[in-house]
Amino acid sequence: MSGAGNTAPISGPDTTKAVVSDTKDTSSSLKDQQKPAATLEEDDEFEDFPAEDWQQEDTEIPGGNTHLWEESWDDDDTNGDFSAQLR
Amino acid sequence: MADGTPTGTPTLDQFLAELQRIICEQNGAQLQDYLVIEPPYRQLYTAMIAEIRQRYPKGKEDELEGKCSAALPEAREGADGSPWTAFIKFITQYFAFIRDVNVENLLETYNQLSELVQKCNSALGHPSLGIVILPTVIAYSRVLARLAIGLDKRPELIAHLTKQSSDDSGVRETLPERAANILRQAFVTCLNDRTGTASGVRDGKPDGKKVGIYTIANLCLKILFQCRKTRNAEQIFSNIYNQSPPLSIYPRPERITYLYYLGRFLFSNNHFYRAQHALQAAYDQCPPHRLKQRRLILIYLVASNIILGRFPSAALYSQPEALGFAERFAPLCRSIARGDLATFRRLTDPKNEHASWFLHYRIFLQLKNRCEVLVWRSLIRKTFVLAGQQGDAQARKAPTLDLGYVLQLAQMLEQKALSPLSQLDGGPGRRHTNWIFMDREPPASARYVDPDFAGTEEGRPEVLLPDMLEVESIVASLVDQGLLNGFISHRQLRFAIQGAKRKGALPAGFPNVWEVVKGRCDEEVPGWKKDPPRGAVGATAGRIAAGGFGPGMVVNLSGARPVGAVP
Numbered sequence: 001m002s003g004a005g006n007t008a009p010i011s012g013p014d015t016t017k018a019v020v021s022d023t024k025d026t027s028s029s030l031k032d033q034q035k036p037a038a039t040l041e042e043d044d045e046f047e048d049f050p051a052e053d054w055q056q057e058d059t060e061i062p063g064g065n066t067h068l069w070e071e072s073w074d075d076d077d078t079n080g081d082f083s084a085q086l087r
Numbered sequence: 088m089a090d091g092t093p094t095g096t097p098t099l100d101q102f103l104a105e106l107q108r109i110i111c112e113q114n115g116a117q118l119q120d121y122l123v124i125e126p127p128y129r130q131l132y133t134a135m136i137a138e139i140r141q142r143y144p145k146g147k148e149d150e151l152e153g154k155c156s157a158a159l160p161e162a163r164e165g166a167d168g169s170p171w172t173a174f175i176k177f178i179t180q181y182f183a184f185i186r187d188v189n190v191e192n193l194l195e196t197y198n199q200l201s202e203l204v205q206k207c208n209s210a211l212g213h214p215s216l217g218i219v220i221l222p223t224v225i226a227y228s229r230v231l232a233r234l235a236i237g238l239d240k241r242p243e244l245i246a247h248l249t250k251q252s253s254d255d256s257g258v259r260e261t262l263p264e265r266a267a268n269i270l271r272q273a274f275v276t277c278l279n280d281r282t283g284t285a286s287g288v289r290d291g292k293p294d295g296k297k298v299g300i301y302t303i304a305n306l307c308l309k310i311l312f313q314c315r316k317t318r319n320a321e322q323i324f325s326n327i328y329n330q331s332p333p334l335s336i337y338p339r340p341e342r343i344t345y346l347y348y349l350g351r352f353l354f355s356n357n358h359f360y361r362a363q364h365a366l367q368a369a370y371d372q373c374p375p376h377r378l379k380q381r382r383l384i385l386i387y388l389v390a391s392n393i394i395l396g397r398f399p400s401a402a403l404y405s406q407p408e409a410l411g412f413a414e415r416f417a418p419l420c421r422s423i424a425r426g427d428l429a430t431f432r433r434l435t436d437p438k439n440e441h442a443s444w445f446l447h448y449r450i451f452l453q454l455k456n457r458c459e460v461l462v463w464r465s466l467i468r469k470t471f472v473l474a475g476q477q478g479d480a481q482a483r484k485a486p487t488l489d490l491g492y493v494l495q496l497a498q499m500l501e502q503k504a505l506s507p508l509s510q511l512d513g514g515p516g517r518r519h520t521n522w523i524f525m526d527r528e529p530p531a532s533a534r535y536v537d538p539d540f541a542g543t544e545e546g547r548p549e550v551l552l553p554d555m556l557e558v559e560s561i562v563a564s565l566v567d568q569g570l571l572n573g574f575i576s577h578r579q580l581r582f583a584i585q586g587a588k589r590k591g592a593l594p595a596g597f598p599n600v601w602e603v604v605k606g607r608c609d610e611e612v613p614g615w616k617k618d619p620p621r622g623a624v625g626a627t628a629g630r631i632a633a634g635g636f637g638p639g640m641v642v643n644l645s646g647a648r649p650v651g652a653v654p
Contacts, residue, residue, distance in 0.1 A: 066403070069397040069400055074465070075426075075469070082470070085496060
């Protein structure tokens with residue numbers, strides 16, 4: 001196998017190419033800048049669940065009814081920059 | 088036994104005898120337990136390794152295979168008239184692996200492990216005995232995945248070993264892709280298993296090797312996502328969609344993990360509504376104390392929902408796994424709701440303080456590009472609230488909006504967005520003391536000269552601000568997407584709202600974004616194998632009782648009701 005793949009990220013001709021290189025750069029600069037605060041953000045690996053989580057398979061998970069989303073968010077405030085500009 | 092045998096491999100002989108017994112008993116769990124690959128090895132294994140090194144050093148693999156074959160009549164003869172020689176080849180490779188493995192050389196270890204897993208996969212292919220090795224396949228795949236991801240993330244570990252082979256330009260597959268492809272063989276074997284029931288379900292549980300489908304698929308997906316080769320994941324999702332038993336009969340950890348990857352894949356392919364479905368299901372099933380997993384799911388779930396016009400609630404922001412979400416997502420949502428294009432541009436600028444976070448999770452471009460549509464909708468709505476003509480239902484005059492006002496606001500906001508001040512603007516209270524004296528002119532970098540005219544009389548740099556044509560096309564596009572309800576009078580340059588008589592101008596002209604999106608999407612999520620609809624269960628119940636249902640049909644009777652019962 002080619003060793004090139006191990007030393008440099010090879011991106012296929014896909015549309016995410018720009019993101020790939022961007023992300024690489026920023027994540028490394030992130031690491032440099034905010035090492036202490038970034039522990040939660042650095043690792044985006046989706047870890048395996050430990051077996052003990054599943055002793056009671058399919059028990060109800062609490063919080064299922066939490067109101068998570070706002071579907072009506074239109075803003076009818078008529079003060080501010082916009083009205084000043086239109087006057 | 089030791090002193091009497093000419094081979095002088097008492098531990099190996101004993102080990103092979105144990106394997107013979109395990110195969111007889113078809114005890115897959117114990118087989119996996121025995122076939123340890125990761126050092127440090129227990130004393131029994133070190134003794135066995137020493138024996139193999141002495142009696143079967145490199146080059147003597149044929150003899151080693153002959154020994155295994157002789158010691159494992161159960162595998163040699165196989166079952167149902169089909170010998171399990173693939174197992175003998177695998178076990179020979181196993182002995183060679185533990186004989187040779189040297190974790191100092193990770194590349195070599197990776198290659199040896201790849202070969203071992205491939206042999207293991209071949210053994211998995213045996214119609215009736217293959218299932219005995221499934222736990223081993225899964226355990227080895229896990230190690231291979233970990234190694235592949237580790238090496239991909241820290242290429243310096245093997246950089247010194249790969250130099251010689253770097254001119255070998257014939258191979259385009261990267262190291263993690265190779266690992267994923269090896270795992271995919273096992274995945275396909277599990278998926279194609281025809282030894283159990285036709286549906287792949289027995290007593291509400293996956294039957295035969297199909298039990299391994301999602302575990303192996305998830306490992307494969309983990310490699311592809313960690314190594315950013317997500318495009319290759321498509322085949323896994325489509326294979327599962329076509330052939331797998333329903334996801335719901337698999338254990339919960341497998342379901343959550345699979346739906347997370349499926350959601351991310353759909354997100355990266357701009358299928359936000361489907362992504363939202365998969366991720367919401369993953370989130371709902373994920374235990375509350377698994378904050379890391381919940382957070383990862385929630386990042387993509389929130390991003391999908393914002394794009395679809397559903398914003399996180401205060402309750403969501405206060406979840407422990409949503410730490411830091413409010414400062415990143417709430418300003419974005421606020422700028423969308425207000426139609427504040429200038430703030431939106433600042434928040435989605437790559438130089439913004441949170442851009443690196445959005446980029447890290449690969450949601451930056453999607454939020455930037457997709458949410459702009461919603462900002463324009465709000466901007467036009469706001470303009471209508473401030474300057475629209477309400478119309479007259481009696482006189483059959485529709486409410487209208489002069490697009491000139493939209494243009495005026497859009498230009499003001501774009502100009503503001505271009506000024507360097509707006510990029511520094513932390514908002515009221517966080518501005519520079521001399522804010523009001525600062526220059527609001529766009530910088531030279533924001534000005535544009537067509538290269539064909541550069542340096543000529545006409546080629547004076549200008550700031551590119553939206554013109555009427557652009558505003559018209561944006562309104563037309565929003566109408567086309569169902570986000571505005573009405574039509575444009577091109578002659579009068581006005582947008583007219585339809586249906587205001589019944590609903591009122593605002594609800595008629597600017598329908599709820601989420602409702603519009605939901606209305607045009609169906610609930611089917613490719614890649615997510617769901618249970619057949621209830622009606623189908625009722626209809627096929629008779630045929631199931633007769634035992635006659637076709638291949639690929641999956642019937643889970645746990646939710647069945649009598650025909651005609653009210654659901």
